[in-house]
Every structure is written in C-alpha cells, then in structure tokens.
Amino acid sequence: MAKQILxxxxxxxxxxxxxxxxxxxxxxxxxxNLDFNIIEAEIGxxxxxxxxxxxxxxxxxxxxxxxxxxxxxVGGPQWxxxxxxxxxxxxxxxxRKSLGLFANLRPAFLFNELASASPLKNHIxxxxxxxxxxxxxxxxxxxxxxxxxxxxxxxxxxxxxxYNEEEIRRIATVAFKAAMDRNKKLCSVEKANVLEVSKFxxxxxxxxxxxxxxxxxSHQLADNTAMQLVLNPNQYDVIVSSNxxxxxxxDIAATLSGSIGMLxxxxxxxxxxxxxxxxxxxAPDIAGQDIANPIAMISSLAMAFEYSLERKDLAQKIQSAxxxxxxxxxxxxxxxxxxxxxxxxxVAPILIEIIQNEQKN
Ligand code: NAD
Numbered sequence: 001m002a003k004q005i006l007x008x009x010x011x012x013x014x015x016x017x018x019x020x021x022x023x024x025x026x027x028x029x030x031x032x033n034l035d036f037n038i039i040e041a042e043i044g045x046x047x048x049x050x051x052x053x054x055x056x057x058x059x060x061x062x063x064x065x066x067x068x069x070x071x072x073x074v075g076g077p078q079w080x081x082x083x084x085x086x087x088x089x090x091x092x093x094x095x096r097k098s099l100g101l102f103a104n105l106r107p108a109f110l111f112n113e114l115a116s117a118s119p120l121k122n123h124i125x126x127x128x129x130x131x132x133x134x135x136x137x138x139x140x141x142x143x144x145x146x147x148x149x150x151x152x153x154x155x156x157x158x159x160x161x162x163y164n165e166e167e168i169r170r171i172a173t174v175a176f177k178a179a180m181d182r183n184k185k186l187c188s189v190e191k192a193n194v195l196e197v198s199k200f201x202x203x204x205x206x207x208x209x210x211x212x213x214x215x216x217x218s219h220q221l222a223d224n225t226a227m228q229l230v231l232n233p234n235q236y237d238v239i240v241s242s243n244x245x246x247x248x249x250x251d252i253a254a255t256l257s258g259s260i261g262m263l264x265x266x267x268x269x270x271x272x273x274x275x276x277x278x279x280x281x282x283a284p285d286i287a288g289q290d291i292a293n294p295i296a297m298i299s300s301l302a303m304a305f306e307y308s309l310e311r312k313d314l315a316q317k318i319q320s321a322x323x324x325x326x327x328x329x330x331x332x333x334x335x336x337x338x339x340x341x342x343x344x345x346x347v348a349p350i351l352i353e354i355i356q357n358e359q360k361n
Pocket of ligand 1: 074089277279280281285291292294296334
C-alpha cells in the first residue's frame with residue numbers, strides 16, 4: 001500500500017529547508033520507484049494568513065491519515081501578538097496531541113570536522129553520538145490539576161507532575177529498543193531523591209530491564225546529567241527522561257554539536273506513525289536569504305525513512321552522504337570558518353550527486 005507523506009513547510013526557513021528535503025525525497029521516489037503519496041499543506045503562520053487558523057481541521061485529518069509528517073518550522077515576529085490559540089506554535093502542539101506523539105527522539109552528534117563549532121573542547125566532544133528519548137505528551141506540562149489561584153493571599157500557581165505506569169513503560173520501551181539498536185547503554189534520568197513520581201519512574205524502568213538483559217541500564221539525577229553532558233558527554237549512548245527534564249537535557253545536548261542547523265528529531269506514537277522536524281525554529285533573522293542549513297531537515301527525512309517508512313537503507317544513504325558532504329569541506333554559513341559557504345539551495349543537489357556517486361562505487 002502507498003505510504004502517505006504530509007509535507008508541512010511552515011514559516012521562515014521552514015520553507016527553505018523543506019524544499020531541500022523534498023528534493024532528496026523526490027530523488028529517492030524516482031530512483032527507487034517508491035510508492036509514496038505526497039501531500040503538501042500550510043501550517044503555522046502561513047496557514048493562519050490563508051485560513052485564519054494555524055492548523056486547520058482538514059490538515060489535521062490529512063496528518064492523522066499520513067504515515068509520516070515532515071514539519072519545517074513555524075513562527076515569526078508578525079504573529080507574536082495573536083491570541084494564544086491562533087499563534088503558529090499552537091499548530092505544533094495540536095499535531096503532537098492529536099497524533100499521540102509521545103516519544104521524542106533527539107539525536108545529538110558531532111562530525112569531528114566541525115568540532116571547532118562546539119562550545120566544548122575538542123577532546124571532550126570528539127565522536128559525540130547520543131540519543132535523547134524524551135516523553136512528550138505527559139508529565140508536568142500536561143498534568144492536572146493545574147492553575148493560578150488569585151483570590152487567596154498570597155496568590156499561588158501550581159502544576160502536577162504525574163506519570164502512570166503505562167506512560168513510563170511505553171517511553172522506556174522506545175528507549176530500550178533504541179539502545180538495542182545502538183551501543184546497548186541506557187541512562188534513565190529523573191529526580192528520584194526528591195520526587196515520588198521520579199522514584200516510581202525509576203522502579204518501573206528497573207523492573208523493565210529484565211526484558212532487555214543486553215542493555216546496561218543506569219540511573220542518574222537530572223541535575224547531575226545536566227553537568228555530565230557538559231563534562232563528559234561521551235559516557236552516554238541513549239538517555240530516557242520525562243517531558244520536563246528531557247526538554248532541558250535535549251537542548252543542552254543540541255548546543256554541544258555546534259549548530260542547531262544540523263540536528264534532526266522524530267516524534268513517534270508507537271504505531272509507526274511519526275512527525276519529523278529539525279530542532280530549530282523558523283529563524284526569522286536569516287529567512288529568505290538562502291543561507292539556512294537544511295541538513296537538520298534532510299536528516300529528519302532520514303529518520304522518517306528509518307522509523308516510519310521501513311527503509312533504513314535509504315536513511316543510511318542520506319546519513320553517509322551528509323558525512324561525505326562535510327568531509328569534502330562543504331559548509332553552510334552557520335558552520336563555515338571562512339567567507340566562502342554553500343547556499344541552502346545548493347545542498348540537496350550536492351547530496352544527491354554524492355548519493356549517485358556512492359551507488360556507482
Ligand atoms: P530558531 O531556532 O528559529 O533560531 C535560533 C538561532 O539559530 C537563530 O540565530 C537562527 O538564525 C539560527 N538557526 C536556526 N535554524 C537555523 C538553520 N537551519 N541554519 C542556520 N542557522 C539557524 O529559534 P528562535 O529564534 O528562538 O525562534 C524563532 C521563531 O521560531 C519563533 O517564532 C519561535 O516561536 C519559533 N520556533 C519554532 C519551532 C518549531 O517550529 N518547532 C521551534 C523553536 C522556535
């Protein structure tokens with residue numbers, strides 16, 4: 001049966017980097033004769049301008065029926081004063097919630113040739129290759145009750161950090177399986193020293209480890225992990241954490257590898273469906289100048305091939321082409337060390353040429 005792919009370029013550089021990813025996708029569709037049905041739609045500010053809503057019901061329906069959603073980025077200063085529900089960023093939350101995308105996979109890796117772009121010293125950062133698995137639809141961001149009580153003195157606000165056993169098991173399953181595919185090390189991160197919900201999280205993950213005897217499981221307190229990611233990031237293979245701690249840790253990990261323009265992400269719902277997007281936003285400061293780095297978006301396409309489209313071989317082709325691209329000294333503006341750089345629109349054609357050359361060899 002044909003796989004359906006929904007392309008949502010969005011706003012700002014989202015449009016430019018999506019164009020690059022679609023060029024690579026189109027190449028594989030014709031080269032490999034892939035039975036894919038591609039649909040493109042507006043999202044975020046672009047959708048608001050056209051339809052008065054950042055995410056229309058029609059787009060949401062198409063997303064629900066798609067195997068893969070490729071999402072560029074949304075947002076921009078022109079929409080910042082809109083009512084909360086109309087803001088571009090709401091589209092992202094709406095999609096995550098409606099598709100039940102509970103597992104967010106954020107790889108953080110470094111091409112050693114780009115080590116000078118990292119804020120860390122070369123010997124600390126060399127060979128960085130971590131996967132952060134963050135729970136995305138539960139925890140304190142969604143827990144009830146929540147609120148602001150203004151009619152008492154003093155006023156107060158509160159949120160609820162809550163996880164049930166099933167939520168912990170399903171995110172830990174994703175993480176254990178990812179560790180099995182990688183270097184078989186899993187670090188579960190929480191605050192079991194002060195939070196009941198974390199103590200429970202640790203118990204459930206520990207209980208599950210019997211099903212994955214090959215995976216070396218460790219536990220770490222989130223504050224220590226924040227420190228260790230900077231001191232010795234190579235101690236990690238896969239990290240699994242809750243929505244709140246995962247949010248913070250994945251951003252720390254993202255900064256380690258130099259440019260946010262390099263890092264992809266996947267959000268999965270456990271039934272093969274996934275949304276794939278770069279870690280960066282719409283970058284209004286550089287939008288429309290043909291200088292954004294599209295590699296995060298193209299790597300997100302690679303993750304889609306791996307996790308939703310059952311073509312791990314094509315994911316590997318993209319990843320090794322990106323490696324060769326960097327090895328050859330090609331640099332977009334964000335990672336360039338001299339005045340010369342490759343423009344956004346030049347990246348996909350170079351990558352496709354590399355893939356073709358590799359195929360001949
Ligand atoms: P941003 O990620 O858009 O930009 C941060 C910095 O990184 C900027 O200097 C930008 O030029 C640079 N950058 C980002 N992507 C790049 C790329 N591909 N190549 C080279 N440089 C790149 O974050 P921000 O400036 O905080 O937010 C801008 C807008 O994006 C806001 O409206 C925000 O709400 C939105 N946003 C959207 C998403 C999303 O759609 N998933 C995520 C984060 C922020």
